[in-house]
Amino acid sequence: MNLKVKNISNVGGEVKAPPSKSYSHRAVILASLAKGTSKLYDMLFSEDTISSINVCKTLGAKITEKEGYLEVVGTGGNFHNSSDDYIDLGNSGTTLRIMTSLAGLSDNDVILTGDDSLKTRPMGVLMDALKDLGVSTKSLKDNEKAPILIKPGYAGGEVSIPGNISSQFISSILISAPLSENGVQLSVLPDFKSKPYVDMSLDIMSKFGVDITEEIQFKHDDCSKDYKTCAVVYYDIPKNEYKATDYVVEGDYSSASYLLAAIAILGGEAKIFNLFKDSKQGDKVILDIIRDMGADIEVHEDYVKISSDGNLKAIDVNLSDSPDLLITVAVLASLAEGTSKITGVAHARVKETDRIATTCSELKKLNCNVVEHEDGMTIEGGISSGVVDSHGDHRLAMAFSLAGLKEDVEITNGEVFDVSFPNFIGAMAELGIELELN
Ligand SMILES: O=C(O)C1=C[C@@H](OP(=O)(O)O)[C@@H](O)[C@H](O)C1
Numbered sequence: 001m002n003l004k005v006k007n008i009s010n011v012g013g014e015v016k017a018p019p020s021k022s023y024s025h026r027a028v029i030l031a032s033l034a035k036g037t038s039k040l041y042d043m044l045f046s047e048d049t050i051s052s053i054n055v056c057k058t059l060g061a062k063i064t065e066k067e068g069y070l071e072v073v074g075t076g077g078n079f080h081n082s083s084d085d086y087i088d089l090g091n092s093g094t095t096l097r098i099m100t101s102l103a104g105l106s107d108n109d110v111i112l113t114g115d116d117s118l119k120t121r122p123m124g125v126l127m128d129a130l131k132d133l134g135v136s137t138k139s140l141k142d143n144e145k146a147p148i149l150i151k152p153g154y155a156g157g158e159v160s161i162p163g164n165i166s167s168q169f170i171s172s173i174l175i176s177a178p179l180s181e182n183g184v185q186l187s188v189l190p191d192f193k194s195k196p197y198v199d200m201s202l203d204i205m206s207k208f209g210v211d212i213t214e215e216i217q218f219k220h221d222d223c224s225k226d227y228k229t230c231a232v233v234y235y236d237i238p239k240n241e242y243k244a245t246d247y248v249v250e251g252d253y254s255s256a257s258y259l260l261a262a263i264a265i266l267g268g269e270a271k272i273f274n275l276f277k278d279s280k281q282g283d284k285v286i287l288d289i290i291r292d293m294g295a296d297i298e299v300h301e302d303y304v305k306i307s308s309d310g311n312l313k314a315i316d317v318n319l320s321d322s323p324d325l326l327i328t329v330a331v332l333a334s335l336a337e338g339t340s341k342i343t344g345v346a347h348a349r350v351k352e353t354d355r356i357a358t359t360c361s362e363l364k365k366l367n368c369n370v371v372e373h374e375d376g377m378t379i380e381g382g383i384s385s386g387v388v389d390s391h392g393d394h395r396l397a398m399a400f401s402l403a404g405l406k407e408d409v410e411i412t413n414g415e416v417f418d419v420s421f422p423n424f425i426g427a428m429a430e431l432g433i434e435l436e437l438n
Pocket residue numbers: 021022023094165166167168171193194197323324347
């Protein structure tokens with residue numbers, strides 16, 4: 001289906017950001033590992049998080065939608081796979097990565113797979129690390145990608161892992177490690193990308209009763225004291241148990257980036273609720289980025305107020321900790337005055353699509369002057385009307401709908417936002433932006 005801006009009127013107002021995708025995945029997974037019954041409030045029900053709910057059910061958690069919350073009766077870590085088929089995780093990289101380690105806790109074999117995009121996502125680094133921890137995995141196509149067979153048995157021990165491909169490998173080991181036979185000592189080697197997602201894992205693990213210590217070991221005295229490029233980050237995870245808890249999922253800064261960007265582009269004033277000042281989400285940096293581009297941002301305890309005159313300035317930004325903002329920022333840059341540079345996101349090439357390549361190719365279709373780099377792109381402000389394709393990537397669909405606020409832009413395969421933000425059209429409508437799918 002094609003996604004397009006139909007009408008714009010009375011821009012601004014108030015809207016609630018949708019629940020965090022990353023915290024929703026983790027909440028249902030940790031509740032499924034815990035002993036006892038957890039109540040999860042304000043969960044995101046998107047295609048990706050439903051994949052996590054379904055795999056947890058298949059492995060033995062009892063999950064029921066109740067009035068106002070999701071009830072999860074956990075397994076205490078005693079997973080048993082009730083399916084004799086492949087478990088299909090759709091498009092969700094987070095589910096695939098986190099569940100690959102957890103499948104090692106099952107008392108029988110598990111095979112995880114997904115859609116064509118998920119079958120392209122790298123898994124080799126995680127499979128190697130799991131081997132060191134006693135978990136045997138096999139890529140059924142022998143290409144270090146899904147479908148992946150995971151055998152029972154998770155001894156634990158010492159392991160190191162490169163941090164530059166996906167932080168999801170690290171979250172996966174951290175979340176599973178307390179339930180291994182002997183605990184895990186994990187070293188993450190530089191460059192450590194997307195670390196805020198690991199901090200989010202530790203944050204919610206603590207809410208479910210497991211606290212982990214982190215130690216940053218700098219390699220030499222004269223390094224820049226930047227853990228990202230110059231330190232080994234070490235985690236000691238003793239054997240432990242998760243405890244059931246009641247948990248409220250906070251709002252999602254990555255999804256909110258589209259709402260904030262829309263106001264920044266069109267001009268106007270809006271309050272976005274459910275965005276917390278003390279959030280651990282790395283994508284909170286969208287507030288600084290939009291401020292640097294010229295909008296006014298007020299950060300309150302549980303909401304953000306944005307005001308903009310619609311005039312945007314170019315920026316130079318490193319998105320290594322917040323790769324999901326890449327396409328939003330690229331589209332903002334294409335509508336700004338001057339030349340912007342985005343760096344630090346080589347890992348965005350191995351997501352739902354190669355997001356550096358697809359973003360550049362689609363911006364070029366709008367006659368934007370963009371130059372692709374290995375780890376980002378340079379974008380000169382200025383676009384014209386045209387037709388672009390989402391390549392089946394939810395973030396391309398949502399971000400390019402923002403280009404349609406200034407020029408006539410149609411997005412083919414534009415319906416894919418259900419992966420992370422099912423109410424995208426409804427939320428934009430609350431800000432006066434009517435999008436249509438046909
Ligand atoms: O752990 C998570 O919830 C996520 C981690 C990030 O991936 P990488 O660590 O691969 O950058 C991010 O892109 C993804 O949308 C969600």
